[in-house]
Amino acid sequence: MARTTVLRDRLTAAARHRRALDALTVFLGIGGLTLVVVGAAPPPAPTRAEQVARAPSRSTAQDEAAAQEQATATAGTPPSGAPRAPRALGASVPVRLEIPAIRVDTALMELGLNADGTVAVPPLRAKAPAGWYRNLRTPGETGPSVILGHVDTAAEGPAVFYRLRELRPGDTATVRRADGSSATFTVESVVAVPKPDFPTDDVYGPVAYPALRLVTCGGTFDRLHRSYRGNIVVSARLTATG
Known part of the structure; x- marks a missing residue:
């Protein structure tokens, strides 16, 4: 009986986590945003608002061990010819993002969750x-990091990530951190996908x-629903620190 109860609880928790990710995906489909981060798991004792629809949060030590095992099997090593990966950095709040190839140089604000549990x-x-x-x-830390930014606005035109779709593998993005260090990431892929996918x-x-x-948002603009029909997803890996 005890083993059955534990299995049922684990399945219930997994289902809740999946619904949370689905809710976040739907939310990202509404605005012209940008997000940057990977390797997440829900934290213990979420608030009532966070239970409604929350994004992944920091992994526990156990989650990181699982991530290491999965990455070994699926992520493999950096592409051939890529520079050797530097040692991961400790935690430090990011304060600025620079992407030379598309002339992005922006301060970074901190984002949390809205009262309804959606991402601010x-x-x-x-x-x-x-x-x-x-x-x-x-x-710069091991695991995911996410940054959001609008593609444009109806009233004012192009916004901070307007040219994100122009990035190509090999381009770099550098994040300046509050402790004075920097983390430079090299783009591995740029993908355009429909929002349902x-x-x-x-x-x-x-x-x-x-x-x-x-x-960030991409594709054609749906005038009826006042939103873009797709997303631009850029994936990058740490290749230098300073």
């Missing part, structure tokens, strides 16, 4: 900075290396 986003203004989701890893597992799934995910 930067103000909908053309000059609004990108935002770092603080419930996940800081850029948002790659939740690829963006938020556990990895055993410092990863950066940049996500």
